[in-house]
Amino acid sequence: MALATTRTIAILGSVVIALGVGAFLFAWSGIYNIAASEPHFAITYWLLDFGKRRAVETHSLLAPTAVLDDPNLVALGAGHFHGGCAPCHGAPGEPSNPIIQRMLPRPPDLARVAPTWTPKQLFWIAKHGLKFTGMPAWVAPEREDELWAIVAFLRALPKMDAAEYRRLAKGDAGRPSRGIRELATLGSVADALSRCHRCHETQAAPSPNRLIPKLAGQSQAYLEMSLRNYANGLRPSGIMQPMAAGLDERTLIELAKHYAEHPVIWAEAGIVQSAASNQIERGKRIASTGVPEKGVPPCLACHAGKSAATFPKLDGQHAPYIAGQLRLWRRGLRSRTVHGAIMAAIAPRLSEEQVEDVAAYFESVASTAAAPEPPPAPPLPPRRRR
Ligand code: HEC
Ligand code: HEC
Ligand code: HEC
Known part of the structure; x- marks a missing residue:
């Protein structure tokens, strides 16, 4: 029995070695044609596609999930897609360049293939790219929030016509005279x-x-x-x-x-889209007095516009952007710059609710730069000569 097992292992071992040597000799001979001008054999194509699907399915099992119904996510994804993906994959009304179409594998039309993948799988592909295909990995893989914008866009893409794509990706319509x-x-x-x-x-x-x-x-x-x-x-x-x-x-x-x-054109920035007034009140308290028990300094000590020129203004800024950046600091993702280190000591001390509150407050403040110039003083009445 033991002898039979040993023999089987020995035979299997020899087969594996022979296959390895064979594969090496095949590669060494240079017979296999790697020309992109020649299509794959059907069997090669099937095998590669099968391998790709299985690899993505397995590796994306532990990918996170997210809620994707925010229209801002779709529009942000579209903006990036236009510069970062469409040159290879094409877009509604805009096929890719003929040079790209000579790539092998050819980058597919994502409006057609995206629905064959789940959101998690799309997330994984966009984050990691695909080896041996030319499909690049995401430049900042730690920015999962950005990857979800791409996934949200890919999910909306199959139903998008050229006009809708143009509006989302290039801001063509809905925004008057593009300056x-x-x-x-x-x-x-x-x-x-x-x-x-x-x-x-x-x-x-x-x-x-x-x-x-x-x-x-x-x-x-x-x-x-x-x-x-x-x-x-x-x-x-x-x-x-x-x-x-x-x-x-x-x-x-x-x-x-x-x-x-640039002229600040949102002078009426006081419009707050979602925040309740007590939320703004709470945010205002954080901005002006900080959260002493947690060691959070008042935001306005630095963000009131009178501090260093490299300290950003927050007045009138979009609340979801402000909250998003504070979350980045909480996750340690914006701490590597000289100035980022300052906020890295502050943002992690805020709770999620405080992040939302303070973001709502700053969005509600009309930008200082937007304040209309005071009208010129009326000319003084001529003084009577005494
Ligand atoms: C595809 C959409 C897109 C395009 C195109 C784009 N941006 Fe941005 N920009 C963003 C987003 C999203 C952020 C926030 C990024 C982050 O989380 O750090 C940003 C952030 C910035 C910031 C930092 C602002 C702050 O308050 O810290 C500057 C400055 C900026 N962009 C300038 C530019 C300039 C200049 C161009 C043109 C050369 C440009 N952007 C093109 C989407 C875009
Ligand atoms: C340099 C060209 C290039 C760029 C840029 C590029 N891709 Fe790709 N992409 C490819 C190629 C090539 C494939 C592989 C096709 C295959 O295996 O059949 C691919 C595959 C994919 C797939 C899997 C499709 C499938 O069914 O095989 C997705 C999803 C995808 N890309 C999304 C994106 C997104 C999103 C971006 C932008 C963030 C992007 N790609 C940027 C070339 C590119
Ligand atoms: C000691 C000074 C200081 C205090 C106090 C401070 N900040 Fe900051 N904040 C900065 C600096 C400096 C930056 C620029 C960081 C960078 O560029 O990486 C910044 C950046 C930010 C940004 C990013 C803005 C943008 O346009 O991307 C947000 C949001 C922010 N702070 C919110 C807050 C909030 C909310 C508080 C109060 C809880 C606060 N800050 C308190 C100095 C401060």
């Missing part, structure tokens, strides 16, 4: 700016997406610092890192200057 005058005055920077306009506000219209920060009214120093932090990978974001890394130094400075000088 044609501002593009004209900016010369070579205009090209970069037209990319920023896909997501951020133009001079004519605010960004309707509450997950995307308003830039106008921030100081040039803060905007430059933020763009450099993205470009250097110190502030992880799979959406903004590729944007900032693509800017040369002059363009980066010009864009920061441009947004710093």
Whole structure:
């Protein structure tokens, strides 16, 4: 019995070694044609596809889940998709470039194949990419919040026509005059700016997406610092890192200057979309007196606009963006920059409820930069000569 087992193992071992040597000789011979111009044999294609599906199914088992019904998520995903995915996969009304169509495997039309994957599986593919295919991994894999925006978009994609895609991905409709005058005055920077306009506000219209920060009214120093932090990978974001890394130094400075000088067009920022007034009251207390028992300093000590130029303004900023950034600090994801270290000591001491409250409060404050200039004093009546 023992002898039979030993013999079986020996035979199996030899077969494995022979197969290994055979595979090596086959590769060494160079006979296999790796030309992308030749399609795979049907069997090779089937095997690769089967392997891909099984690998994704197995590895995505432990992927997290999230609620995906926020329309802001879909729009943010669309904005990124247009620059980061559509060049390979194409988009409604916009097929990919003929060069891309000569890739093997060819990046598929995601409107067609996305429904064959579950949200968890799409999340896993977008996060990790696919080996040996050219499908890249997410630039900042720790930013799961951003990955969910992509998944939310991929889920909505099959039902999207070209017009709806254009509206979401490029902000084409619904936002009046995409600042044609501002593009004209900016010369070579205009090209970069037209990319920023896909997501951020133009001079004519605010960004309707509450997950995307308003830039106008921030100081040039803060905007430059933020763009450099993205470009250097110190502030992880799979959406903004590729944007900032693509800017040369002059363009980066010009864009920061441009947004710093932007008129703040949400003067009526006091409109709060969801917060109840007692929530704003609670948030106001945190902002002005902090939470002494937890060692949280008053936010306004630094965010009232009078502090250092590199301290951002929060007045009138979208509440979901503010809350999202505070959660990043709580998860240790925005702590690697010099200034990020300051907030890293503060944000983790806030409870989830306090995060929501303080975000609602800041959104409700009309931006200081938006305050109308005081009207010029009326001319004094001429004094009577005595
Ligand atoms: C450089 C080109 C390229 C870019 C950029 C790219 N992909 Fe891909 N993607 C591919 C290729 C190639 C495949 C593999 C197709 C295959 O295996 O048949 C793929 C596969 C996929 C798949 C699996 C589809 C399937 O059924 O096989 C998904 C989902 C996907 N990509 C989503 C995205 C998303 C989302 C982005 C942007 C964040 C993106 N891709 C960016 C090239 C790209
Ligand atoms: C696909 C949408 C998208 C595009 C295009 C885009 N941004 Fe952003 N931007 C975002 C998002 C989302 C954030 C928040 C990222 C984070 O969580 O750190 C952001 C953050 C920023 C910030 C940091 C703001 C703050 O308050 O800290 C700056 C500065 C910025 N973007 C500038 C630009 C510029 C300049 C361009 C054009 C070159 C641009 N963005 C293009 C979506 C976009
Ligand atoms: C000691 C000064 C200081 C205090 C106090 C402070 N902050 Fe900050 N905060 C900063 C600095 C500096 C930054 C810029 C960090 C960076 O660029 O990485 C910042 C950034 C932020 C941002 C990101 C803004 C953006 O546009 O991305 C939010 C949100 C924020 N703080 C909220 C708060 C809240 C809420 C409180 C009160 C609970 C608070 N801060 C208290 C200094 C402070």
